[in-house]
Amino acid sequence: MRAFEIPSLSLCIYRKGKRMLSVAYGFSNLRFEQRATPNNTYRVASISKTITAMGIAELVNRGQLSLDSRVFGAKGILPLLAVDQGHPWLRFITVRHLLEHSSAGWGNQEKIEFNRTPQTKRLNGTALLEFYIRAYAPKFQPGRQHLYSNIAYVILGRVIEEVTLRPYEAFISDVVLQPNHIEARMGKTEAGENEVAYYSPDNANPYTYWSPSKLNAAAGWVMRAEEVGCFVFSDAFQR
Structure with missing residues (x-):
């Protein structure tokens, strides 16, 4: 110490x-x-990531979510996230890619989550995620390599909210934390x-x-x- x-x-x-x-x-x-x-x-x-992964696993076990579901695009889980101006590879990202850090984008070495420009300080929620999606293109095709990413797990939190129609924190508390005291x-x-x-x-x-x-x-x-x-x-x- x-x-x-x-x-x-x-x-x-x-x-x-x-x-x-x-x-x-x-x-x-x-x-x-x-x-x-x-x-x-x-x-x-980042222990928080394991907690989030357990929430995703619960949804898969319930049959409410597939690991191979696409996340973005008109038929994705998060259709309202504007990816039209983003890289075409974004449309191929699945829940599995986000979980495994193989989504190809938003790597921690870029520290984009700590980018506290006047613009990002004003942004929250959907607007902030859309900024990341537009500003930082994938580094490779999803699933080809691994790239540790905080942003990928923030997106998984939004997936949980979209599927359950509940706030992320409330769902995790009810199905992961409280049952285990x-x-x-x-x-x-x-x-x-x-x-x-x-x-x-x-x-x-x-x-x-x-x-x-x-x-x-x-x-x-x-x-x-x-x-x-x-x-x-x-x-x-x-x-």
């Missing part, structure tokens, strides 16, 4: 589904010298109750550099380390 200037760490160890250890080290807030405890919550970043919430720009304070080694503001709510299905969830452990040993995860 000292070597990498990490202010706090929450550790939870499970063995055969039973919690063996739950401890925290360091400070949840350096400014106020508050000690970290196992009750502190953290942004769990997992407490979690969607992060906001400012820290919530019991949430640790965040710091950035490069002096970027961790509260304005990116918005958890905009990356909800990709990196938006907040929970305790114990909840992450419960999640890994949940019936839904094991399936």
Whole structure:
């Protein structure tokens, strides 16, 4: 922790589904010298993608969705997302491609989700996704290679909303989190109750550099380390 200037760490160890250890080290807030405890919550970043994938799997199991369904275009799941001005390959992207990071676009190395130009700061929801789709063309034909992408999972969140006609967060809470007695919430720009304070080694503001709510299905969830452990040993995860 000292070597990498990490202010706090929450550790939870499970063995055969039973919690063996739950401890925290360091400070949840350096400014106020508050000690970290196992009750502190953290942004769990890309663990959110696994949660989203479980939501997609539930829809597939229910017969409400096919992994090979096309996402964009007039006959796609999200027909209202304007792809007419985008690359022709966009119309061939399927749910499976988004899940497997083989959709060919919006790779993390470009950091487009952190592009905080005056234009993108004003955009949310559909308008922001349409900006990404128009501005960043696929790098290869969908399914040919893998390219890790936050935006692909944000789109999967929209797929869940379109299929269920419910907000992403509400659906995930009902079918993934609550049945497994997992407490979690969607992060906001400012820290919530019991949430640790965040710091950035490069002096970027961790509260304005990116918005958890905009990356909800990709990196938006907040929970305790114990909840992450419960999640890994949940019936839904094991399936």
